[in-house]
Amino acid sequence: MTERRARRNPPIAERVVLDSAHIGDIHGALGTLKMDAERPRGFKRRVLALLAIVGPGIIVMVGDNDAGGVATYSQAGQNYGTSLLWVLLLLIPVLIVNQEMVVRLGAVTGMGHGKLIFERFGKLWGAFSIGDLFILDFLTLVTEFIGVSLAFSYFGVSPYISVPAMAALLVLVTVTGSFQRWERFMFFFIAANFLVIPLLLFAHAPIGPVVHDFIIPGVKGGLNGTSALLIIAIVGTTVAPWQLFFQQSNIVDKRITPRWIPYERLDTIVGSLITVVAASAIVITCAFAFRGTHFENAFTDAGGVAHALAKTLGPAGGAMYAIILLNASLIGAAALSIATSYAVGDTFGIKHSLHRGVMDAKGFYASFTLLVFGAAAVVLIPNAPLGLITTGVQALAGVLLPAASVYLLILCNDRAILGPWVNPRWLNVISVGIISTLVILSLVLTVTTLAPNVDVVKMVEILGSILVGGLLVAAVVQVIDSRRGRPIIARGPLVNRETWTMPALALLDRPVWSRPTQWTVIAIRVYLVLAAVLLVVRTVQLASGR
Numbered sequence: 001m002t003e004r005r006a007r008r009n010p011p012i013a014e015r016v017v018l019d020s021a022h023i024g025d026i027h028g029a030l031g032t033l034k035m036d037a038e039r040p041r042g043f044k045r046r047v048l049a050l051l052a053i054v055g056p057g058i059i060v061m062v063g064d065n066d067a068g069g070v071a072t073y074s075q076a077g078q079n080y081g082t083s084l085l086w087v088l089l090l091l092i093p094v095l096i097v098n099q100e101m102v103v104r105l106g107a108v109t110g111m112g113h114g115k116l117i118f119e120r121f122g123k124l125w126g127a128f129s130i131g132d133l134f135i136l137d138f139l140t141l142v143t144e145f146i147g148v149s150l151a152f153s154y155f156g157v158s159p160y161i162s163v164p165a166m167a168a169l170l171v172l173v174t175v176t177g178s179f180q181r182w183e184r185f186m187f188f189f190i191a192a193n194f195l196v197i198p199l200l201l202f203a204h205a206p207i208g209p210v211v212h213d214f215i216i217p218g219v220k221g222g223l224n225g226t227s228a229l230l231i232i233a234i235v236g237t238t239v240a241p242w243q244l245f246f247q248q249s250n251i252v253d254k255r256i257t258p259r260w261i262p263y264e265r266l267d268t269i270v271g272s273l274i275t276v277v278a279a280s281a282i283v284i285t286c287a288f289a290f291r292g293t294h295f296e297n298a299f300t301d302a303g304g305v306a307h308a309l310a311k312t313l314g315p316a317g318g319a320m321y322a323i324i325l326l327n328a329s330l331i332g333a334a335a336l337s338i339a340t341s342y343a344v345g346d347t348f349g350i351k352h353s354l355h356r357g358v359m360d361a362k363g364f365y366a367s368f369t370l371l372v373f374g375a376a377a378v379v380l381i382p383n384a385p386l387g388l389i390t391t392g393v394q395a396l397a398g399v400l401l402p403a404a405s406v407y408l409l410i411l412c413n414d415r416a417i418l419g420p421w422v423n424p425r426w427l428n429v430i431s432v433g434i435i436s437t438l439v440i441l442s443l444v445l446t447v448t449t450l451a452p453n454v455d456v457v458k459m460v461e462i463l464g465s466i467l468v469g470g471l472l473v474a475a476v477v478q479v480i481d482s483r484r485g486r487p488i489i490a491r492g493p494l495v496n497r498e499t500w501t502m503p504a505l506a507l508l509d510r511p512v513w514s515r516p517t518q519w520t521v522i523a524i525r526v527y528l529v530l531a532a533v534l535l536v537v538r539t540v541q542l543a544s545g546r
Helices: 002-008 043-053 056-064 067-080 085-109 113-121 123-154 159-174 179-202 207-215 225-238 241-253 258-290 302-312 315-348 362-380 386-411 415-421 425-450 456-483 515-543
Strands: 026-028 031-033
Touching: 026 043, 026 179, 031 043, 043 258, 056 085, 056 179, 056 241, 056 258, 056 315, 067 123, 067 225, 067 258, 067 302, 067 315, 085 113, 085 207, 085 225, 085 241, 085 258, 085 386, 085 415, 085 425, 113 123, 113 241, 113 315, 113 386, 123 159, 123 241, 123 302, 123 315, 123 362, 123 386, 123 515, 159 179, 159 315, 159 362, 179 258, 179 315, 225 425, 225 456, 241 315, 241 386, 258 302, 258 315, 302 315, 315 362, 386 425, 386 515, 425 456
Parallel strands: none
Antiparallel strands: 026 031
16 A cells, blocks of 8 residues: 555655755645645545645736736727737637746746756856846836826825835735745735726626627727737737746745646646636726727826726726726736846845745845835836836837747756656647747837837738748758757656656756757847847937937
């Protein structure tokens, strides 16, 4: 009996981690699992295990429906009705595929995304990635506090009171020294996210048109440069680089090992569904609340939407929307700040865990606090270029997204760090298709930021043709390399996936990449440098009024 149980629940191999607090029992918001817990058998035990593990996937997905997301979904509904709902439906597999890969990276390697980029791509591009992440996260955090300001302004509260108060609240719920307590606070924000359901009911949306627009792609008024950019904005606000860094590090911090990967996958799937349902509810609400009124096709900002809903749905509708905006801003700010602090800990080798108290992880909590209050302070600066910051955030996210996605795919095919958990071939095919689409959208968003008058539709057609040609060439080269006996990934002996974890970094050789992979990395690096330089130039021009 004992022998059969041992075969069914083999011991997990010793895990390599950067912080000793990352090893131990799993203390989740909804339950606890012992470090050496057996694989559960029976429906009830599996549900209890799932409840203990859920968190990172749901938090990262709901956190991405932040202030910018609420504004973008509102704009889609107010200006284009429900005609863009199909975009949100297509984003479900994109979210699941991207985030499932970081689930395996976190559980198997025991390290954050930034640390793995440093180790497998070198210090130069590791520093470049972390530096860009910090800038992007800080600017995005500023937009979250803009959302806080707009939400409280609806209730007549001054930003000089609301913004510092919410910044202090974020710090207080984070520096508790308890991962479980922090996750419970996040679940409170997640629960508040469901206010979108009663708000949707206020709009009395008919079922038929909604179902039609979910299934049949179309654009109200036809596809043009403006509508194409909004579609790109919807994708960009739903799929963001910081998500990769947050979920991987949060999985490590929660002490999730390979044994629990199936449960964390389910957590991620549930999170993606919640995200798309909430986003769709906002689109549908704005579509039908403003249809036939002078507010239709007249989006200004999220604050304007709250006041407009108060007139079309009544004061309760406007108040609920303002609370949804506030909640989205807070959970987005919390996830962004933690993601950046995790990356700081990975980069500088300091203690970085929510299991540790303030005095035991001073650098980790100090970076979090400085980030939060620094972003809040920017919002309170008189005549601060908040509109320019919002535009810059979108463009910078567009620049970073291809690199983050490509690096993620390469890491998930690195057998030295993932062993038997590397991507299967079918997943690589799907991932390449998704990443190729994201690359096109990223290029369009970047170019239109630099040259607003460009023909977006024509640009998409040209980029799509170039990308398809490039993929065909890469596929041919890959086949030739394979036939010459040069496998892209060195195959190792068969091992038990449940017990396999990454060896110590000192024991790993530098990765050897195929020619298509080398070309892709070079292209991404060139694109990052050129786009970053052009973006800085354009930002300076906008700031000077040119």
